[in-house]
Amino acid sequence: MDVVNKLKENIYTVSKEDKSCIQCLECYDRNIYIGTKDATVQHLILTSSTKGDMSVGLTKIREGRARKLGSSNSVTQLRAVPLFNHLLVLWDRSVTALNMFSLEPVPALKKIQHVSLFEVCDSSLTSQATCVQMVTSSSRRKVLLIHVVGVDRWEVVKEVSLLQDPVALAVDGATLCLATSDRYLLCDIQTGSCEELFPHNHSRQYVIVTSLGQGEFLLNGPEYLGMFVMKMGICQRPPLQWPQEVLGAGVCFPYILSLQPELLSVYSMLDQQRKQTVSLNGFVPILHGRVEEALLLLEGAQSHRPLDSYKELQKAITCLAGFAHFYQEGFSQARDLFIKGELDPREIIRLYPDICLSVDFQSHLDQINKGRDLQVLEKEDRNKFHRYLAFLGDFLRAVKGTEQGLKCSKEVDSTLLRLYIEMEDGEKLQQLVAFPNNCSLDLCVPLLEQSQRFFALGSLYESHGMLNDAIWVKITDGFYKDSSCSDVYGHIVRTLSQLRDKDTVWEFADLILQRNQETGVQIFTKRPPDGQFETPDVLTLLEKFPLALIFYLEYLIHDLNSEVESHHNRLALAYVTQMLQKEDETDSNVRVTRGKLQQLLWESKFYNISTVYDSIKSTTLHPEKAILLGRAGEHCQALQMLVHEEKDLQAAEAYCCRAVQDQGSQFRQVHLLTLLQIYLSSKDLTGAAVDLLNNHPQVFALEKVLQLLPESWSVQLVSQFLIGSLRENFHQRQMGRLQQALARAELLRHKVIWVMDKEQNCSVCQRDLTEPHFARNPQGELMHTGCMGHSAL
Known part of the structure; x- marks a missing residue:
């Protein structure tokens, strides 16, 4: 409104009788450029408060420079090219380039003469980042000229011939939409081809050609329709039905603004309906409830009221403006106004009688009938009512945790819980109850029970510190059924692993381990570093859960790097016990366990060799016994066992490599020579001895091998x-x-x-x-x- 008033002042400064001195406008960011009838370009600058607020009442106008182009003729068009800080001016049938801020001519860009119309392509849509395109219509020939505009040059790169002179044009990328004296056309700048759209009556209606972006144009079509035309020549939106006297149109997505004598109308591109009308007679907005006008009047009366009184009145009017948008389904604007006006969330909650859980709130707004309207809406238009429910959730989430929402946090959280149940949004419901909240247990527990949301009920108890009442324990027992969560057991384990109340953990751990040892042991292995339990106490509990015991010992050794001998001994013996209990040695679990045992025996330095060896001495675990013999320094005996007991020559050869992994090639040669002697001592292993020599000729010392070979060998x-x-x-x-x-x-x-x-x-x-x-x-x-x-x- 300040901008319009400033423009109105400029109108009267030239002549009180001539109200049409402003011929054209151009805006970029906070800069406004005015072209007048007397060949003047005026620069206005929008300034804000020191806080950078550009809201109504805080924006002011500062006059910039002005430039007089000549003594006569009007400035017909203005276009800003911010990429180069150029302001292009059409005056006296010539296009001139001025600096956007000083309004001084750009010396390198000579004026382009004999121009009747021009338009500039959006630089973001061009393929060249260092230049933009400009289209000019010649005033002497029926031709369009395509220019490439740079910082210090412009040149013609293409001509497009026409059958008639254009009277209006708009450009979007490589597509040009123009109007001649009797029809609208689409032209391809690259190919020069033109396609006729539909005729118009230039004598009875104003010609309008406006680019909407994304290859779409708005035209003033026949029968006073605003036609949306794509660059392919088709319409993908229904037309706008606007009055006969439309003078011009602009786009502010998703709205279309149309200018009529003394009226400015706002249409939605989504449903083609008129949403708002602004009177230009006295610049007074016409709105439902006239709340925007009230805000403007309040701004003018600010200096005459006490500060506190002014702020309260401003909040009240802002909230009323929010309700005006709310009942017109302008939910985004309504939410922002309710937050700005610091509306008590309970004023919105109480409008939903079936959702509202609080009964002891006295409203300060007269909205009773409106609440009844929502009750009727719930029965008559369920889809529309769901949009109002979605707004309620959006608004309450926006104020939750803020000063505005903390004043009634119990009502906010309880209403959100009731809303999520109503909308069957299990994900948001679980997020609400799983984190700290102020839901009223008296109100919310019955709701969750009635809707059979037992897992959410358990999480609600848990978030309120009532773990013993957490209903999810009974779900695992099969006492309650809840299909909303498939991983109740995992949730219990995760919860207990983070819980510092040891008594509660010990109370539930035995029950959980009975259900699943592999998952249940995570109660102890997934704990935070500063929340670990005493290891002996855990080991005592896990004695009757052998699988969980193995997982916990692995956690102690591999994750916590325990060097306690008993832990390593106990894990090795647990592996042995688990293997011996399985009769099928081809079982995949047995193979995995055996691999873990062998890795432990090879790598661990902290177990007692004799203790582990005694436990497997009488078994058929020959490879494991060989590893233990090797760790004790009895490599020859270990190889004898692999060759004669296990009868696995590949394992014997691999042993020679593994046993000296960190000792160098010299020790490997010693072990391989020992293995060769074992092979040579048995007539049945002659072939194995030859293969061993052939596989490792680079390791064996030739002179030592020749001393060992039998004389009978050729x-x-x-x-x-x-x-x-x-x-x-x-x-x-x-x-x-x-x-x-x-x-x-x-x-x-x-x-x-x-x-x-x-x-x-x-x-x-x-x-x-x-x-x-x-x-x-x-x-x-x-x-x-x-x-x-x-x-x-």
Whole structure:
């Protein structure tokens, strides 16, 4: 309104009788540009309060610069190009470029003459980030010119011929929509092709061509219809039914603004209905309840009322404006106004009689009949009523936890619970009851029981610190059925794992472990670091739950890095017990457990070898016994067991590699020689001995192997091993020589660098020493090797 009043003042400054001095407007951000009838461009700047608030009453107008273009002729069009800070002006049939802020001409851009209309493409829609496109209509020829506009240049890149002169045009990307004297056309800038849309009566109606963006245009069509036309030439929206005297139109998505004599109408693009009308006679808005006008009047009376009284009155009127939007389904505006006006949430809650749980609230607003309207709406239009329910949830969530909502937090949370049950929104219901809340148990418990939301009821008890009453324990017993949650058991475990009340944990842990040991043990393994229970107490509890005991011992050793010998002994023995209880050794669980046991025996340094060995000595767990013998230093005995007891030659060979994993190749050779001797001591293992030699020719020392081989073996039998071993020895010698050569080269390189750094000269020829080879005379002076014969001279 301040902007309009400022424009109105400009009208009267030129001539009290000439009310049409403003010919065109252009806006960008907080800048407004006015083109007048007397060839003047005026710059106005919107300023805000020190807090940056641009709301009604706090925005002010500051006059910027003005520029007089000439002595006559009107400024016809203004277009801002913020990418280059250009303001393009159509005056006297010429397009001129001015600086947006100083209004000084841009020297590099010479005016474009003989222009009747022009339009600028939105720079965000062009493929070039450093320029924009401009379309001009020639006043001399029936042609459109496509210009590329840069910061210091503009040039014509294309011409589009027409059959008639355009009277209005708009551009969106590569599509141009224009009106001639009797019809509307669509033109493709790139191809130059034109498509006729429909005729119009220029003598009886104003021609309107406006771009809506996304390749859509708004046209003033026949029969006084606002037609939405896509760039493909089709309509995807129903037309607007507007009056005959529409003078112009603009878009502010999702609304269309149409200008009529002394009226401004606002239409919705979604349902094509008129939503608001503003009178331009005296600039007074016409709204339901006239609350916006009341706010403006209140702003004017601010200085005449006490501050507290003014603020209270402002809040009251703001809330009334919110109710006006509320009953017109303007829910977003209503929510913002209710929050701004600090409306007591109970004033909204009480409008929903079937949702409201609070009865001891005295309203300060006369909205009783409106509440009854919602009751009727619930019966007559269920879909519309659900939109009002969605608004209630949106508003209450917005104020929950704020100062506005904390004044009645019990009513807010209880109403949200009732609302989520009504709308069958189980996810939001669970989020509400699972976190700290102020729901009234007296009101909410019966609701949850009636709707059979027993899991949510248990969570509600839990969030209020009443774990012993948590109903989800009875759900796991099958006492209650609740299909809303499929993981009640997991929830109980997660809850107990975070609970610091040890008595409650001990009370429920036994029951939970009886249901599922693998999940139940997480009560102890998922606890926070500062909430751990005493390990001996947990181990005592888990003695009757062998699977849970294994998981807990694994947690102690692998996660907490326990070095307690009893923990490692106990885990190994638990693995052994679990394996021996399974008769089928091919069972996948047995294989997994056996792998864990072997890994523990290989890697752990803290178990007692003799204790574990005694537990499996009489069993068939030969690989495990071999590992224990190896850990005790009895490698030969371990290999004997793998070869003769387990009869697994691959395991024996793998043992030789694993047993010396961190000790180097020398120890591996010793173990492989021991394994070779075991093979050679049995006639049945001759083939295994040959395979062992052939598989590791690079490891065995040739001379040691030859001492062990029986005299009866032929050279052909071990030829593959001999060839491989000789090749390996030869390779190693060659590699040694190569390394020595590289070392000598590196030493020589360092000598060269040393000589170069000292900038030494030959004592004979006085030239620089630039080669790695040099000599010294008896006095220690350096010289080229080629100068040695001249040094005696």
